[in-house]
Amino acid sequence: MEDMVGGLEFGSRVRGCLIGGAVGDALGAPIEFDSIAGIRAVHGQDGIADFVHDRRGRVGLITDDTQMTLFTVEGLIRAGVRAAAGEPDGEVSVVRDAYLRWLDTQRYGSPPPADGRVRSGRLREQEWLYDQRAPGNACLSGLRQDLGATAAPGAAGAVNPDSKGCGTVMRSAPFGLAFRDPRRAFELAAACAQITHGHPTGYLAAGAFAALVSSVAYGGTLAGAVRDALALLSEQPSNGETTAALDAAVELAAEGNPTPETVERLGGAWVAEEALAIAVYCALVHEDDAERALLLAVNHSGDSDSTGAVCGNILGALHGEAAVPRRWVSRLEGRDTITALADDLTAWLTTGHADPDAYPGF
Template sequence: MKSSPVLSGLMGVCVGDALGVPVEFHSRSQCRLHPVKGMSGYGTYNQPPGTWSDDSSLTFCLAHSLCDGYDLNAIARSFCEWRYEAAWAPYGEVFDIGGTTRMAIHRLKRGVPPVEAGGTDDNSNGNGSLMRILPLVYYYRTLPFSELIGRVHDCSCLTHGHPRSQMACGIYISIAIGLLRGLDPKTAYIQGVEAVKPIYSKPPFEAELKTFERVFGGQIETLPEKAIASSGYVLHTLEASLWCLLTTDSYAEAVLKAVNLGGDTDTTGAVTGGLAGIYYGFEAIPSEWVEAIARRSVIVALAERLEAALELS
């Protein structure tokens, strides 16, 4: 398979997701007793090995829409096609969807404007926008940074409109930009958080700065494992993904560490996998894991289309 920055990111997300699907909701202690060591199946959702969840489906929906340019209404339609017609589902069935995302897509279906569809209350800060936001990073060469982060915020709002969720997505994309530029993970992390600080030092984001204190502190990798949570809360997922990337030395190590934290294993794996895929490259993803992925040829074709559309080749 041809390697590219787009394929590295998309497959990085999907493989991390698929590794976590069979053990979603397993506790950390369960994962210690029976750690995930490779691609498996028939666990939590009784799906075959290589099955990806809503994390990858919505990532692919976004990537598919971007092949025709950036259009929030088109992205919203793509999300609805996944939810109601199982487009970009691995086996023609939607088997995993978060409550906040479900309600937001229902609002999109009813015609609510995309930037108004996502929940904005404090309890609407699950990781459902962070898990799918990666494809927007590939605009980094053609858009001013502030405009790109603005698009990231708007795209988050399709399902998650609270400033905290928008910020998590913006920080993630800012760090991913550094990785695409060839920076090592630690440098990409430091420069990434510094780049977005001016944006997040103003309303409506400044009130959330304290929430992201550990991330902005630039030392997330020094925390012990017991200080890293792996629930479906967006801040936990962002912190865990950065911690896993910064405390490992390969794609496989990073995503296995993420999945074996337990809890929301598919999303922690997917979010970590997106960054690790970009940094280490497609070739670094174990081939036996890639070969197990459902509809992998379709994912490769999608990456090629997006790369051509963004003129990255």
């Protein structure tokens, strides 16, 4: 893979995607459960304009959205390492192992002792990750169940078959970074979404998001990426909810007049298709201004951290790390770890090299 994609360093797109997502996550987290009326009452008519203190007085902290995204990256690198070594276990299984390491961060206060294939590698040793940040119930319960086979297209998966929460979408940007082919990104993201969420809309929204990220990360336009994602969705049974949500986002973006009230016409983002639609809408209406897009993506009555994260993933992959305001990046929790992981992914994708201590091949 070439180092430059669409006139921009590929590594900058990867860092932009992961850092942008984390910044959007941290912006939205303190107001995640607040109504827009409540947000305005505290922060003024325009809502928040910067990082604000959370309920424990802290600023710039990420949530489970970014935590799980980081473990997705690690899982994808390790799946590639195993495949290159001639020991493929199946990508879904290796990504699930990564999510089990994330589950440890929600169950323990510090890294438990190393123990074979699951409890290994460097990311699990990051002490700052061992903190519950409002993890989704389906993510937690899904990882405590046995992994079933991937569902036939449009059918419910074996794990949490009625769940379509946004926990599928908010962690799926790395699939788009890992594959130049949007179809491949779509397919693996949808399969890995079923590790925890079996509802077709939940996993198809994740697939569409990964396809969109793939398109922009590898030099495509945002409008073209949305069209490509919709085209891939059209091939899938049970695509109706996700397709309708994305169509609505495109139509609203064409109208202009972006406001929190307009955002809320797309829903509350607690479910996958709404989170994707709101993030895409905000990215479309402020495509060349990540700061305005991210503030629009979080100032509403719904799942502000997830919509902020997904919007940040999209615009970071499109424009690179320079598009993400430095005044936010400088105060972001875990930024060094996130940047290092982004660079590890870039190195793996461009050179095929991965540190065996961080990404053991077993």
